[in-house]
Amino acid sequence: MKSKLFGPATIAAMATLGLGSLPAMAQSPIKIGFVSTFSGPQAAIGEDMRRSVELAKEHLGGKMGGKPFEIIYEDDTFKPDVGKARSEKLVLQDKVDFIGGYIWSNVLLASLKTVTDEGNTILVSANAGPSQIAGELCNKNFFSTSWNNDQTPMAMGEYLQKKGVKSLYLMAPNYAAGKDMMAGVKRTFKGEIKGEDFTKWPDQLDFSAELAKIRAAKPDGIFIFYPGAHGVQFLTQYAASGLKGQVPLYQVFSIDAITLPQQKDLALGILGAQEWVNDLPNDANKKYVADFKKKHGTYPSFYGAQSYDAIMLIASAAEALKGDLSNKDKVRAEMKKANFKSVRGDFKFGNNNFPIENFYIQDTVKDASGMLTLKTVATAVTAAVDPYASKCPMK
Amino acid sequence: MDYLVLQMLNGVQLGLLMFLLAAGLTLTFGIMDLVNLAHGSLYMMGAYIAWTLIGWTDSFVLGAILALPATFLLGIAVEAVVMRRLYARDHLDQVLATFGLILFFNELVRVIWGPAGKSIAVPQFLSHTVDILPGVPYPAYRFAIIAVGAVVAVLLAWLVARTRVGMLIRAGASNRRMIGALGINIELLFSLVFGLGAVFAALAGLMAAPLTSIKIGMGDDILILAFVIIVIGGIGSIKGAFVAAMVVGQIDIVGRAFLPDFLKTFMSSAAASSAAPAISQVLVYVLMAGVLVWRPTGLFGQRN
Secondary structure, eight states: OHHHHHHHHHHHHHHHHHHHHOGGGGGSOEEEEEEEOOSSTTHHHHHHHHHHHHHHHHHTTTEETTEEEEEEEEEOTTOHHHHHHHHHHHHHTSOOSEEEEOOOHHHHHHHHHHHHTTSSOEEEESSOOOHHHHTTTOOTTEEESSOOTTHHHHHHHHHHHHHTOOEEEEEEESSHHHHHHHHHHHHHOOSEEEEEEEEOTTTOOOOHHHHHHHHHHOOSEEEEOOOTHHHHHHHHHHHHTTOTTTSOEEEESSSOTTTHHHHGGGGTTOEEEESOOTTOOOHHHHHHHHHHHHHHSSOOOHHHHHHHHHHHHHHHHHHHTTTOOOOHHHHHHHHHTTOSOOTTOOOEEOTTSOEEEEEEEEEEEEOTTSOEEEEEEEEEEEEEOOTTGGGOOOO | OHHHHHHHHHHHHHHHHHHHHHHHHHHHHHHHOOOOTTHHHHHHHHHHHHHHHHHHHSOHHHHHHHHHHHHHHHHHHHHHHTGGGTTTSOHHHHHHHHHHHHHHHHHHHHHHHOTTOBOOOOOGGGSSEEEEETTEEEEHHHHHHHHHHHHHHHHHHHHHHHSHHHHHHHHHHHOHHHHHHTTOOHHHHHHHHHHHHHHHHHHHHHHHHHHHOBOTTHHHHHHHHHHHHHHHHOTTOHHHHHHHHHHHHHHHHHHHHTHHHHHHTTSOHHHHHHHHHHHHHHHHHHHHHHHHHHOTTOTTOOOO
């Protein structure tokens, strides 16, 4: 009996010791988890991110700091609870060194503590940037290669303010990011807000009631945030309502390389703000966009660009440490340097580990081959710091 | 006043679309005693099939018309392959199996049409707006939805009230076992009813497509609302589904159009605009709870 009781524990101890002393340990790959939406209506975004991650892997030759690396993709199915469970699996079972990805603010908020509190995993958000994490919830194990949610609409608001737009009507879905987006545009746009509507997320398909309200309110412009498939719906109904041509539309995250094939000509001439555009003239971006286009026949989206940067940021830290990720303080210090060629151009990290970066105004145009794409038309703000950085206790 | 008319029209249009979806659901639930969670998948398949057919025929109307028999056949096939095995089982088994069907159809769409979603353009001859009152334009396409929805509702009412098949359907809704005992070919009736439900769902899906875009899982979003409608209207009652759909359509629009302004009279603007969508979402369920207390079998349900 006694030996039976002690059996499993002894074997476990032996196994641990044995593994720890194996020289092969140095050869074990760097593990990177990647959480995104790979099924359901928003799967196209996840697919675009995966393509960019795979392209980054190809550009790195499959190695970081001399070590091979593997990427484990997990599907959050567009639900916070599932995203959290998948993140937990990556941290506890796969014991990954990094987790990248996260499209949705609500999924990221649900998963944040699971990942960062374990201590051995560093989270790199390739899209979601909820205000909470930029402010009081900021964490040394969290980095962003995107933005804080408020920043893109702030850039748009700033541009509209300068352009002399007198009044706006605001619309966004009723969830974490939607609230940040509305708050963001109101920070910089000082004209009159004729009305604002939060719509049900993610199941409101019909915007007829809101469009009728806009018609009655007669604003100078409409500002919207409808990511992914919802952007397609909004644009179609906006065009059908007859408001197009009467009240101009301005958007954030509602027209991108993924939605354009469905929005088609309806998107032409609608301005938006973004921190990255496919035509930014730096070498890293030219290579990324050209290779992506060659492989997939389409332009990458900003989701993809941010995912590409997330892998490149991780690689820069692994390179600097020659593949030895055992000292997490050193890993964090190297990541904070942002010492890599970002496709948006060089940037610095602020105290809250969010980028200090430029934002551009983009328009929808047709390229030489007649394909719809986005084009930089102006720089809205330079070296922007997000408005929550001062609330973050980190230095 | 203009604004009110506009919003009421929006409510009617939404209600008619919901009615098409709920009609099939209430028939299958009421007559076949089948809880079909995959009804939303038929809505989605209708839109995707129409997208393909519109691409082939290069005509919205032709593609849409061809999509209806195609989804009828799909409905018959689903009934024969899956549903037939479920009639004798309890509702929980049916929920489980039809939930599996949802996953199956979502994955099937991903394999055939890809994850990216599709869009059908509003047909050219309906892409303008019509002035309902001087200076108040309304999209012609939404008018077309109202027209088609109304025609289908009338046709369905005629079918149920005036034809032999309708008589069997009504008989089936009030006492399923009895019509079997009377020698009616239940299997054929069930196939027909299920196929008919699939056609209505597909019609709703393809008409909604130009407004809402076609995507994986598009039917799952509104299936719950369709269930609420048939519970309010009374399970098995077409008339009930129609009345409930119109009421729910108006409540949804009123909630979105007028509630924020009403809340703003005694709340801060930010709180009001984020509370309003939540409250308008709940209103429908409050109505359902109220109806269930007052008439447990729904507005037009059969009393036992």
